[in-house]
Amino acid sequence: MKFQLLRLDKPVDFMRFRLPALIFSTLLIFASVASLAVNQLNWGLDFTGGTEIQVAYPDGANLTQVRTDLADANFPEAIVQNFGSSQDVLIRIAPRDDLPKDEIGGMVVEALSAKNATVLVQSISFVGPSIGEELTEQGGLAMLVALICILLYVAMRFEYRFALGSVSALLHDVLITLGMFSIFKLEFDLTVLAALLAVIGYSLNDTIVVSDRIRENFRKIRKGTPLEIVNISLTQTLNRTIITSLTTILVLVALFYKGGELIHGFATALLFGVFIGTYSSVYIASAVALALGVSKEDLIPEEVEKEGEDLESI
Amino acid sequence: MLNQNPIWKYVLVVFVLSMCTLYALPNLYGEDHAVQISSGKTSTVSPQMIADVEASMREANIAFKAVEFKNDQLLVRLNDSDTQLLAREHLHDAFSDNFIVAMNLAPDTPDWLEALNAAPMKLGLDLRGGIHFLMEVDMKSAVSKAFEDTIDDFQTQLRQESLRYRAVSQAGDFIEISFRDPQVLEDAQFFLRNNYRNMLFSERDALTLRASFTDARLSEIKDYAVKQNITIIRSRVNQLGVAEPLVQKQGSERIVVQLPGIQDSTLAREILNATATLDFRLVDQTNDVRDAVNGRIPASSQLNFDRNGQPILLRKQVMLQGSHIIDANSSTDENGFPQVNISLDSKGGSKMSNATKDNIGKPMATVFIEYKSTGERDSEDKLIFEKHEEVINVATIQARLGNSFRITGIDNAKEARDLSLLLRAGALIAPIQIVEERTVGPSLGAENVKLGMQAIIYGLIAVLAFMLIYYRAFGLVANIGLVVNLIMIVGIMSMIPGATLTLPGMAGIVLTVGMAVDANVLIFERIREEIREGRSPQQAIHFGYDNAFSTILDANITTFIAGMILFAVGTGPIKGFSITLMIGIATSMFTAIIVSRVIVNMIWGGKRVKSLMI
Numbered sequence: 001m002k003f004q005l006l007r008l009d010k011p012v013d014f015m016r017f018r019l020p021a022l023i024f025s026t027l028l029i030f031a032s033v034a035s036l037a038v039n040q041l042n043w044g045l046d047f048t049g050g051t052e053i054q055v056a057y058p059d060g061a062n063l064t065q066v067r068t069d070l071a072d073a074n075f076p077e078a079i080v081q082n083f084g085s086s087q088d089v090l091i092r093i094a095p096r097d098d099l100p101k102d103e104i105g106g107m108v109v110e111a112l113s114a115k116n117a118t119v120l121v122q123s124i125s126f127v128g129p130s131i132g133e134e135l136t137e138q139g140g141l142a143m144l145v146a147l148i149c150i151l152l153y154v155a156m157r158f159e160y161r162f163a164l165g166s167v168s169a170l171l172h173d174v175l176i177t178l179g180m181f182s183i184f185k186l187e188f189d190l191t192v193l194a195a196l197l198a199v200i201g202y203s204l205n206d207t208i209v210v211s212d213r214i215r216e217n218f219r220k221i222r223k224g225t226p227l228e229i230v231n232i233s234l235t236q237t238l239n240r241t242i243i244t245s246l247t248t249i250l251v252l253v254a255l256f257y258k259g260g261e262l263i264h265g266f267a268t269a270l271l272f273g274v275f276i277g278t279y280s281s282v283y284i285a286s287a288v289a290l291a292l293g294v295s296k297e298d299l300i301p302e303e304v305e306k307e308g309e310d311l312e313s314i
Numbered sequence: 315m316l317n318q319n320p321i322w323k324y325v326l327v328v329f330v331l332s333m334c335t336l337y338a339l340p341n342l343y344g345e346d347h348a349v350q351i352s353s354g355k356t357s358t359v360s361p362q363m364i365a366d367v368e369a370s371m372r373e374a375n376i377a378f379k380a381v382e383f384k385n386d387q388l389l390v391r392l393n394d395s396d397t398q399l400l401a402r403e404h405l406h407d408a409f410s411d412n413f414i415v416a417m418n419l420a421p422d423t424p425d426w427l428e429a430l431n432a433a434p435m436k437l438g439l440d441l442r443g444g445i446h447f448l449m450e451v452d453m454k455s456a457v458s459k460a461f462e463d464t465i466d467d468f469q470t471q472l473r474q475e476s477l478r479y480r481a482v483s484q485a486g487d488f489i490e491i492s493f494r495d496p497q498v499l500e501d502a503q504f505f506l507r508n509n510y511r512n513m514l515f516s517e518r519d520a521l522t523l524r525a526s527f528t529d530a531r532l533s534e535i536k537d538y539a540v541k542q543n544i545t546i547i548r549s550r551v552n553q554l555g556v557a558e559p560l561v562q563k564q565g566s567e568r569i570v571v572q573l574p575g576i577q578d579s580t581l582a583r584e585i586l587n588a589t590a591t592l593d594f595r596l597v598d599q600t601n602d603v604r605d606a607v608n609g610r611i612p613a614s615s616q617l618n619f620d621r622n623g624q625p626i627l628l629r630k631q632v633m634l635q636g637s638h639i640i641d642a643n644s645s646t647d648e649n650g651f652p653q654v655n656i657s658l659d660s661k662g663g664s665k666m667s668n669a670t671k672d673n674i675g676k677p678m679a680t681v682f683i684e685y686k687s688t689g690e691r692d693s694e695d696k697l698i699f700e701k702h703e704e705v706i707n708v709a710t711i712q713a714r715l716g717n718s719f720r721i722t723g724i725d726n727a728k729e730a731r732d733l734s735l736l737l738r739a740g741a742l743i744a745p746i747q748i749v750e751e752r753t754v755g756p757s758l759g760a761e762n763v764k765l766g767m768q769a770i771i772y773g774l775i776a777v778l779a780f781m782l783i784y785y786r787a788f789g790l791v792a793n794i795g796l797v798v799n800l801i802m803i804v805g806i807m808s809m810i811p812g813a814t815l816t817l818p819g820m821a822g823i824v825l826t827v828g829m830a831v832d833a834n835v836l837i838f839e840r841i842r843e844e845i846r847e848g849r850s851p852q853q854a855i856h857f858g859y860d861n862a863f864s865t866i867l868d869a870n871i872t873t874f875i876a877g878m879i880l881f882a883v884g885t886g887p888i889k890g891f892s893i894t895l896m897i898g899i900a901t902s903m904f905t906a907i908i909v910s911r912v913i914v915n916m917i918w919g920g921k922r923v924k925s926l927m928i
Contacts, residue, residue, distance in 0.1 A: 128749035251773030251828030
């Protein structure tokens with residue numbers, strides 16, 4: 001028995017939904033930007049600075065008790081929550097001016113073990129405020145440099161219209177993923193930043209495959225408007241697009257459910273990014289290249305002899 | 315006939331595969347909990363010690379697997395982490411006087427693999443537990459110390475040249491030298507310009523010469539401060555007894571310190587952070603202390619206090635700085651009082667000898683200097699450090715001092731021990747501030763490894779199953795490629811000396827598993843298309859691989875660019891992720907384009923094939 005997701009003999013008219021897709025994307029981007037402006041991001045410890053202590057109570061943790069203990073020890077503002085299991089507790093304390101910032105972790109551990117000797121320290125993280133600021137800057141810079149490098153590479157390998165198309169698709173993906181983190185108030189830490197760059201990589205992968213096919217078809221198919229050729233190319237690559245998304249989603253689901261609490265944000269960002277990236281490589285990258293007026297003439301190689309060879313092999 | 319493998323492809327695949335498998339193998343053997351004993355300052359470990367250690371372990375009734383001598387270290391292999399703690403405590407008591415005793419994880423790699431330099435992947439602190447510090451060097455102190463040294467130098471040099479000056483002092487970013495005679499100023503300027511090419515000189519007025527550091531010199535000072543601190547932190551880390559520590563410069567003024575296996579962050583930070591040093595100065599006997607207390611401090615002297623708050627007037631000029639100390643240990647003197655014996659390097663020895671030869675019979679003060687944070691921050695949010703000086707001892711110089719001497723007058727034995735430890739390890743040239751700390755307990759590390767492995771295994775099984783069902787025979791080929799891909803990633807990670815596996819790195823491997831099949835999917839879909847267009851199976855395979863190639867290349871190169879930027883910009887966990895991502899991209903291209911092609915050709919190539927199982 002042979003499996004095939006879709007048997008498409010006729011090209012699907014993807015580009016017919018160009019306008020609705022454009023409106024949809026614009027709405028999403030507006031919502032993201034609005035949420036980023038109003039709610040901002042729920043920055044994690046890596047960016048805000050502060051102290052995070054993960055402890056385990058083998059007999060089960062009593063969060064209320066932990067909170068009272070901490071309040072008694074002069075940390076009434078500590079955020080206490082379960083982390084992964086009912087035994088694990090995550091305690092967060094923002095930087096304070098009245099205490100040496102880097103010693104808060106030790107103080108908290110001391111206070112907790114004085115109240116309950118069974119407590120196990122799993123991890124202590126302290127990040128100074130200056131580090132956080134630098135990271136934010138570096139992260140933004142990394143994003144920007146990545147986009148510029150990719151723009152240059154694609155412009156060199158393909159054409160500037162494709163380059164602009166793929167970079168706008170990437171910007172679209174990054175903005176909307178950020179927006180989702182802002183809207184749902186998910187914690188944005190270093191691993192999420194890494195995931196975001198991986199989303200760029202993934203979405204680009206998709207875009208390149210589609211662009212590559214469009215270029216090939218422009219050269220191969222003599223008749224047909226650019227719109228038709230884009231549709232044909234999208235149809236031809238659709239199976240591949242879906243299958244790769246599927247295998248990637250499979251591993252990401254494994255990561256989400258099995259990878260533990262620390263990787264949750266990473267898996268979430270990527271899972272969402274894979275969906276949005278797949279969508280954008282169809283509707284944003286190709287549509288932008290089309291809108292910018294990509295045409296047969298731009299992609300046909302200049303050497304006449306080579307064309308002849310092409311014809312013969314067909 | 316189409317689709318036959320050239321010999322070089324077989325050779326390449328077999329070679330790459332066997333290399334990677336070989337170097338991935340040590341990861342299968344796991345690691346033993348171990349305690350390592352390495353040479354201290356005074357004694358060296360020898361294979362003869364094995365018997366001693368074994369006897370000592372048996373005496374204490376601690377079960378152990380083996381004691382071996384390797385790379386100038388003794389390694390005691392143990393069964394679990396509990397006995398490791400017991401053993402460390404026991405061996406520490408028994409041997410730490412002369413040796414460094416530290417906990418470690420020792421790879422259980424068989425000898426024949428070790429002979430090939432094969433070793434398991436290094437695990438990051440988030441997977442094996444330990445402490446990570448990021449420390450920032452206080453550059454203000456480093457620069458002001460350079461000012462002090464230069465002022466000292468100017469005074470000595472001008473005096474030697476008989477160029478009479480009134481005073482040398484720091485004024486903001488400048489050193490100002492005032493003279494009585496404009497002509498002397500000219501001469502001094504000429505002389506100093508020639509001798510201090512890395513400084514800028516200008517005349518503030520007819521009688522004042524200004525000197526400042528050039529930008530190059532300033533960055534050199536900062537660079538030196540970081541480097542010097544790194545050296546010192548390294549030697550302190552060795553005192554702590556850490557196996558495989560990492561002390562590294564990061565950026566222009568930061569130092570990363572990683573201490574695998576260490577849990578006690580309070581102790582670690584106390585030892586790493588301490589900035590104590592000693593200066594030796596002459597007591598100023600020509601001026602009256604009481605005048606100084608009332609505010610009339612002579613320009614060449616400064617007012618210090620001893621532990622009991624008694625004022626002492628000392629000469630500003632330093633006879634000897636603590637940086638010349640190469641060894642220090644504590645003991646008790648004839649009367650049972652604690653003392654610290656100090657050995658100097660040769661430069662320090664001759665300095666000390668010069669400084670003491672004309673001053674026999676005069677009192678010399680030992681000044682304990684410590685930088686303490688005031689708890690306040692400056693406009694750039696950096697901690698402000700204050701220099702605390704305390705006279706711990708005043709002794710009469712009995713004779714010309716040389717390379718070794720002792721200081722007494724220390725309160726108790728513990729203080730003598732602490733002081734000697736600090737002096738032995740050297741003093742930080744500028745105070746440091748901890749700007750980031752991450753402590754991961756060993757159980758959390760093990761838990762993270764388990765979770766990461768689970769994610770990889772579940773993800774792998776899901777993808778393998780999907781590919782097999784969807785592409786059947788060709789799916790099997792892709793699956794072989796995927797497994798080969800994993801082996802290659804592990805092999806290459808183990809081969810690269812600096813590569814460390816972190817939890818995000820494991821996430822990167824999981825992601826690679828999902829995305830690596832993409833190249834095969836591209837090829838297989840292409841082959842299906844070619845078949846639909848009516849090509850023969852052989853042609854379909856040939857054109858499928860050929861046509862998909864440039865797409866695969868472009869798609870992977872762009873992702874690789876993103877990975878490289880992550881690597882360049884990111885720190886710690888991000889770097890770990892980007893390394894596995896980049897390696898994964900490279901290996902998945904190799905397996906999809908070359909390995910799977912070789913297998914496909916072996917199965918279907920060179921013979922009549924009616925239809926393809928794709």
